[in-house]
Amino acid sequence: MKQYLLIVLISLFFWGCGPKEEPEFEPTPYKLILPIGFPEMSIPANNSLTIEGVELGKKLYYDPILDKNQARACATCHLQEKSFSSGQAVLPHVNLGWQHNWLWKGEVQGSLEDIMAFEVQDFFETNLDNLNSHAEYPMLFNKAFGIDKIEYVHIEKALAQFLRTMNSGNSKFDKVQRGEAAFTNEESLGLELFFTEKGDCFHCHATTFFSDNQFHNNALDANPSLGYNEVTGDTLDVGKFKSPTLRNIEYTSPYMHDGRYASLEEVIDFYSEGLQHSPTVDPLMKQLSNGGIQLTNEEKTALLAFLKTLSDQEFITNPDFNVK
């Protein structure tokens, strides 16, 4: 009996040490390093960043395969050298992981996965057969998500993972915050105009993201009809659009939701003396009755110089964000 027990124990011992069955799905966690001073990014528990997922998202972003007609990739309209915008009032892809209101008029609300569902299913109308019958993608999706059949949700998760890595926080403005650089006198004057009641830009272009991610009528038109009202059905929202981030603004011309201004000089002239009255103009446009904030030429140049300190050269050349 004792002998029998011993054999059982010994075989149990060896069984325990024997080669374990390798789990096939073991993606490598991706360590997201955020710019100093940025708040934590909340990432859905069911879409943690992995090296395989981020790489797959990047590959998809640059591949016209997602387009039903295989004509355009995301990167056709979202160009890195323009902070992932392009010459047509395309919203840039910078620090999107903290946003929850999407598109100029807020047609989509929710996580990056939610806006990716819109891009993939409604905009590109991706044909899943093209991916499932592809020579490489089934294997890449399997490595990233442990799946055998590619569904929309997997494409959306991979793209969201890639977009969460596209963070810009190494502009001159950031370097000054970290004590690594100093503003010129002109830039300092511009900063003062931006962040005080004189220019009053900081209420809407707020926080480290230079956007409050909310909808405002910034007095562009005398008779607006379009805007956030198309989503809410509320006439009080006529003429309201999302305050866009001003990070990398130097690279993202033309400006405003309809690209009406070709240059930042024109935008500054508008805020200085081009404001138009309409019933829904935001109360934060405090100088409406004066037609604008009435800047001198020196102040205009200073404000422009400050806006250019938000340019992050490293972001628009970072090889992690392209497939060159």
Ligand code: HEC
């Ligand atoms: C034909 C050009 C074009 C293509 C292709 C394209 N986009 Fe866009 N994208 C735009 C335009 C224009 C906007 C702004 C539209 C609006 O707000 O009404 C936009 C907006 C977005 C936004 C919202 C940004 C924000 O701040 O709200 C995201 C995210 C986005 N695109 C991601 C993608 C992804 C991912 C792909 C590929 C799956 C893609 N886009 C393909 C032109 C394009």
Ligand code: HEC
């Ligand atoms: C009441 C909120 C508000 C204030 C105050 C405000 N903005 Fe804006 N800004 C917006 C909104 C909303 C848009 C987008 C409007 C549109 O496209 O219809 C915008 C657009 C812009 C754009 C174009 C961005 C792009 O990507 O096209 C720039 C540049 C800009 N603002 C700079 C400034 C400056 C500089 C100031 C201060 C002088 C300022 N803003 C004050 C809300 C505001």
